[in-house]
Amino acid sequence: MTNAEIAAVFEEIADLLEFKGENAFRIRAYRNAARTVEGMVESLAGVRADATRKLTDFDGIGSDLATKIETLLDGSPLKMLEDLRKAVPASAFEVMRVPGLGPKKARILVEQLGIDSLDALEAACQEGRVRELKGFGAKTEAAILENVGFAKNPENQRLLWYDADLLVQRLLDHLRGCSAVTRVEGAGSWRRGKQTVGDLDIVVDSDNVAAVMDHFASFAEVQSVMLRGDTKMSVRLTGDVQVDLRVVRAASFGAALQYFTGSKEHNVLIRGRARDRGLSVNEYGVFPIAEGEKAAAAARDRTPEHGGTEEEVYAAVGLPWIPPELREGREEIAWAEEGRLPTLITVDDLRGDLHMHTHATDGEDSLADMAAAAIARGLDYIAITDHGQRVSMANGLNRTRLLKQWEEIDRFNESLCEQARSEGRRSPRLTVLKGIEVDMLEKGGLDLPDEVLQQGDWVVASLHYGQSQPREKITARIIEAIENPHVQVIGHPTGRLINRRPSYDVDMEAVIEAAAHTGTFLEINANPMRLDLDDVHAAAARRAGVKIVISTDAHSTRGLDLMRCGVMQARRAGLAAADVANTHTLTALRKLMHAKGR
Ligand code: DGT
Ligand code: CA
Ligand code: CA
Ligand code: ZN
Numbered sequence: 396m397t398n399a400e401i402a403a404v405f406e407e408i409a410d411l412l413e414f415k416g417e418n419a420f421r422i423r424a425y426r427n428a429a430r431t432v433e434g435m436v437e438s439l440a441g442v443r444a445d446a447t448r449k450l451t452d453f454d455g456i457g458s459d460l461a462t463k464i465e466t467l468l469d470g471s472p473l474k475m476l477e478d479l480r481k482a483v484p485a486s487a488f489e490v491m492r493v494p495g496l497g498p499k500k501a502r503i504l505v506e507q508l509g510i511d512s513l514d515a516l517e518a519a520c521q522e523g524r525v526r527e528l529k530g531f532g533a534k535t536e537a538a539i540l541e542n543v544g545f546a547k548n549p550e551n552q553r554l555l556w557y558d559a560d561l562l563v564q565r566l567l568d569h570l571r572g573c574s575a576v577t578r579v580e581g582a583g584s585w586r587r588g589k590q591t592v593g594d595l596d597i598v599v600d601s602d603n604v605a606a607v608m609d610h611f612a613s614f615a616e617v618q619s620v621m622l623r624g625d626t627k628m629s630v631r632l633t634g635d636v637q638v639d640l641r642v643v644r645a646a647s648f649g650a651a652l653q654y655f656t657g658s659k660e661h662n663v664l665i666r667g668r669a670r671d672r673g674l675s676v677n678e679y680g681v682f683p684i685a686e687g688e689k690a691a692a693a694a695r696d697r698t699p700e701h702g703g704t705e706e707e708v709y710a711a712v713g714l715p716w717i718p719p720e721l722r723e724g725r726e727e728i729a730w731a732e733e734g735r736l737p738t739l740i741t742v743d744d745l746r747g748d749l750h751m752h753t754h755a756t757d758g759e760d761s762l763a764d765m766a767a768a769a770i771a772r773g774l775d776y777i778a779i780t781d782h783g784q785r786v787s788m789a790n791g792l793n794r795t796r797l798l799k800q801w802e803e804i805d806r807f808n809e810s811l812c813e814q815a816r817s818e819g820r821r822s823p824r825l826t827v828l829k830g831i832e833v834d835m836l837e838k839g840g841l842d843l844p845d846e847v848l849q850q851g852d853w854v855v856a857s858l859h860y861g862q863s864q865p866r867e868k869i870t871a872r873i874i875e876a877i878e879n880p881h882v883q884v885i886g887h888p889t890g891r892l893i894n895r896r897p898s899y900d901v902d903m904e905a906v907i908e909a910a911a912h913t914g915t916f917l918e919i920n921a922n923p924m925r926l927d928l929d930d931v932h933a934a935a936a937r938r939a940g941v942k943i944v945i946s947t948d949a950h951s952t953r954g955l956d957l958m959r960c961g962v963m964q965a966r967r968a969g970l971a972a973a974d975v976a977n978t979h980t981l982t983a984l985r986k987l988m989h990a991k992g993r
Contacts, residue, residue, distance in 0.1 A: 660724025921961025
């Protein structure tokens with residue numbers, strides 16, 4: 396079992412205990428353990444195998460939890476979890492998937508109204524039975540009704556790209572270990588970097604289909620083989636993830652990779668261009684159309700004219716190779732045709748990370764830890780942006796604590812400069828900007844006064860409270876923040892949490908326009924659950940001339956590694972390095988910041 400899977404088990408135990416109304420202390424112990432495990436760099440299996448180390452060395456892992464982790468690592472079932480699952484009705488799990496319905500409320504709904512499905516919950520809301528419950532009311536009922544629709548939508552039950560990516564990397568590693576495999580690539584929505592992924596698609600180049608399929612089936616997490624044909628095999632992994640594998644010959648590998656990367660919309664356009672040229676493109680290659688439809692059907696037995704690489708397929712329809720992230724049937728064909736394909740941003744283009752937390756608020760690590768981790772990742776500058784005082788749950792900073800933190804940052808930068816001098820370098824390895832993530836208050840305004848903000852370097856304004864306010868109100872709050880001369884960037888501008896919570900109701904066109912007008916940046920928050928702005932909004936922002944900032948919003952040193960998820964969205968939006976403010980040197984970034992009139 397991986398750390399993520401063990402963390403998921405602990406989360407589930409916490410939910411089930413909470414559903415049963417058990418001791419809050421016990422529930423929190425499991426939630427804390429889940430967080431600790433999820434955040435570990437090394438694998439628990441590795442720690443356990445190391446005789447010099449103990450699982451109980453980690454914060455929040457006592458002997459009881461350590462025993463449970465060992466059981467899970469052995470692949471044995473956890474009796475406690477099995478008992479809990481039996482004690483909680485299956486419908487409860489479904490109800491808990493509704494945004495805003497935690498285990499406590501779910502329990503009331505199941506016990507008092509006998510809710511046994513999302514349909515039943517929807518009906519109960521429509522019939523006004525939910526508002527009668529203690530602690531619910533008409534407003535809550537209306538919110539639940541809306542969120543049931545969200546939970547029922549299959550679009551909200553897909554894998555996060557980040558989770559899909561971890562799986563794909565392991566599958567590719569596994570397949571590379573098979574001597575019959577010549578080339579192997581992931582395809583489908585994963586390769587296009589879509590925010591969520593339905594199933595995983597993998598394409599293999601091999602002359603020995605049987606050997607590849609046998610090897611594929613031996614992947615440890617394969618639960619069942621759903622289909623095994625001549626070229627295609629589908630399996631189901633633990634966690635209910637489907638993987639489609641295609642095995643083709645070398646001469647068809649590029650064509651198959653192109654075909655199964657999709658999107659369908661993109662491929663329809665490519666096939667149309669092929670037809671105009673008297674060609675037919677399918678997953679086996681490019682063929683002259685003159686040979687008729689039959690030729691396509693028999694194509695896999697013949698050698699195609701082009702198809703060994705994706706470049707050949709695109710060249711056959713008169714186009715340069717198009718990066719997978721752009722293949723959505725939007726503007727990419729026109730760009731390719733006119734030679735205007737952007738050079739998409741890469742993780743290596745980023746010089747700074749401008750949104751992160753420390754243990755002063757809800758982060759796990761210190762300023763020095765975050766700085767060391769940033770240096771290790773080759774960054775030139777970071778901004779420490781802990782929460783402002785409104786976020787009391789996260790121990791948000793008031794004026795005094797913030798100014799103290801900023802003094803600490805000044806001293807820290809000074810020490811980095813001294814170190815540089817002593818090593819004969821002209822500039823420090825890293826510059827830490829004095830930042831803050833202020834909250835846009837429900838009634839308007841920010842949770843720290845301008846007189847404080849002007850003493851810092853970098854202000855992120857985010858909206859965490861009053862998210863269900865009407866569109867005009869939310870939009871006005873955000874535009875007010877944009878118009879504040881001290882605010883450099885709007886953090887996670889739509890507030891959506893993928894699969895969990897829709898964005899708040901906001902007029903993004905107006906927000907983008909205001910950002911363009913004032914020279915305020917908009918963030919692509921790289922957290923895999925946020926990816927906010929998404930690809931479509933980020934593309935709209937670029938068209939309007941707004942500069943984007945891609946930030947990790949890291950709450951620990953490891954969180955800094957999430958940058959690539961944000962970069963993926965930026966690539967889907969067609970952004971080049973120059974469109975993103977934190978690809979610039981600190982000097983150039985400062986110039987961009989001054990454009991706002993600071
Ligand atoms: P997903 O899995 O829902 O996140 O999205 P995709 O894009 O990975 O879709 P999937 O797995 O159904 O198929 C992978 C690619 O294969 C898809 O993007 C285009 C291609 N493809 C699959 N089935 C068809 C089909 O029936 N017609 C065409 N034109 N293309 C297909
Ligand atoms: Ca797929
Ligand atoms: Ca598929
Ligand atoms: Zn944050």
